[in-house]
Amino acid sequence: MMIPMNDTxxxxxxxSKQFTLPQTMSRRLRGAPQLAVNALNGVNFTLKRGETLGIVGESGCGKSTLARVLVGLLDCTEGKVMFEGNxxxxxxxxxxxxxxxxVQMIFQDPYSSLNPRMTVRQVLTEAxxxxxxxxxxEIPGRIAELLDLVRLPxxxxxxYPHEFSGGQRQRIGIARALAVEPDVLVADELVSALDVSVQAQVVNLLLQLQEKLHxxxxxVAHDLRLVRHISHRVAVMYLGSILEIGPTEALFSTPRQPYTRALLDAAPELDPTHRTTxxxxxxxxxxxxxxxxGCPFNTRCPFAFDRCFVERPLLTERGPMHRAACHLTDFGLAPAAVPPMQTEAVS
Amino acid sequence: MSALPSQALTPALSVRDLTTTFVTSAGRVTAVDNVGFDVFPGEVLGLVGESGSGKSVTLRSIMRLIHAPGVVGGSVLWQGRDLVTMPERELRRIRGAEIAMIFQEPMTALNPVLPVGLQIEENLKAHTPLDRAGRTKRALELMDLVGIPEARRRLSDYPHQFSGGMRQRAMIAISLASNPKLLLADEPTTALDVTIQDQILKLILELKRELGMSVVFVTHDLGVVAATCDRMAVMYAGRIVETGEVASVFAKPRHAYTRGLLGSVPRSGAERTMLLSIDGTPPSLAAIPPGCPFNPRCSFATEVCRTVVPPLDEVSPARLAACHHHDRVAAAGSPVA
Structure with missing residues (x-):
């Protein structure tokens, strides 16, 4: 599928999004500033019409918060989200x-995101x-159409929701989101609660629906294999920042940020002949x-040097549509120029 | 890593006809149905399956951690002795000592109101002759061994003060306290992030080599199997449907379910294409279809599959499969090769 390059x-x-923590008495007495969880720290990206943007990262990297900010479920503390220029x-x-x-969202947990006291018909009719x-x-006819679209009987x-399996519930969630004929679907860990074989069904369904409905x-997902499979472009998040964003193939074949490379190396491949210790x-x-x-990854990065501890790297151009936030601008380019990754077996 | 040790002919653990049933409101269900496999010394065996396939119950049945009304039948031979019929007193000398187990959710497996150090020492007290000072020293060594930094200070920390990865390391330290010969790992990395999962998997393999243990690894992630295991057994609806060496099973699956499972995992080079998914969902244990339990979801199924349960037979050297059409499945090729 071609991605139109200009239509954002x-x-x-x-x-940025901060969640302030409750102020404790002792901190208040000391006049200490209120603590806050910095869930998002200056995130920039654009989403083109018709594309799939994968957002990956480990738990606590802010990917779900970003998803919620995009659909307007959370307001950002600083910065702005523009929808068609507004x-x-x-x-x-x-x-x-x-x-x-x-702009519609599909949630992670198919068990808690559907009202247990509403039938599928009531859920869809409401939307x-x-x-x-x-x-x-015309509503009953449309409901039949929607159920057919997500291949439910x-x-x-x-x-009621409890009569369905996890995969079927996720289909109900998709049908609910599609009922209002959205342009943008934000899927937060759409299939992570499902078994592998059922996961594949839902992924296939999503690919087909995207094609059909443009x-x-x-x-948003933590599973790199899945994100690679489904996305045109991928953004890698760490501690509330995007560390690298680029076309899927370029990012997976030549990661330009040490964290991206670590994440790719850590993901177990389906190839028993490729094993490392x-x-x-x-x-x-x-x-x-x-x-x-400085750089959010500096505490774990084997390549960190002085500058990484004082200055936060910004996303800069690495290739066509490929940007990374790292002071080592040639990281990942010439493998001989950078030292090999840490080879300690047990840290 | 992949070659079996020379003494491979005598298995360390030999499971035969293991059957575990539970009484539920829907009647008696068979969670583990006539499961048999061997674990050789120094080997890592992967037990793979989706939720409800019986892989965790199999592991718990081996350790007799199944409570009434669950009933365990069959035999589990550990160095010539049957764990299933062994008196409880004797079993307690093996359980947690020669055979150790680590669980999926370290927060629920650890005692939240006892310091981690004390929980390691508890196991040392039960299974080693060490005195108090010796136990503290050994607990420190174990914490170092599993890579918990500042071990001395963290001995008195409680589980909630540990991160998920560190809790799993603490649990591994507890299980290693008695120098086990066999480690049963029940999805030890499922709750962890991918970089932490990678650390824990490498740690388990490293310790396995150092201590000469065998490991049974229960997982639903075929990537984990590819990265860690020597042999694998695939479970479906409480039965083992295929076993063999990992590389050979990945290269040429001989059961339609194994093939579908491999095809369901996204792989590089096939971006934005349809995955080879398996239609339908795994059956409820209370309503397992007659014949081959996989037949309603299987694209290879014929009449015989709907009536006759396929036996788990040797279909090629060192490979067992319970499929009437294993030749056709093998001819269809591997989705990952």
């Missing part, structure tokens, strides 16, 4: 309602009715309350 649907500009924070009335309809998608008389409409998709990345994620000064 959504863009994020310096988006800042979503200032959308009111019909414009806001139209944005809410056109169709609120956004005045169809006259009342016709008799599914009058059943959807723009933001696919070296650990891809030492250490663990620092606390998002006290962010490291």
């Amino acid at each position: 649907v959504i863009s994020a500009e310096e988006v 800042d979503i924070a200032y959308l009111r009335g019909n414009a806001r309602r139209s944005y809410n309809r056109r 169709l009715h609120v956004h005045r998608m169809r006259p009342r008389a 016709d008799d599914a409409a009058d059943r 959807l723009t998709v933001v696919f 070296s650990v891809a990345a030492r250490g663990e994620l620092p606390s998002p309350i006290n962010l490291p000064v």
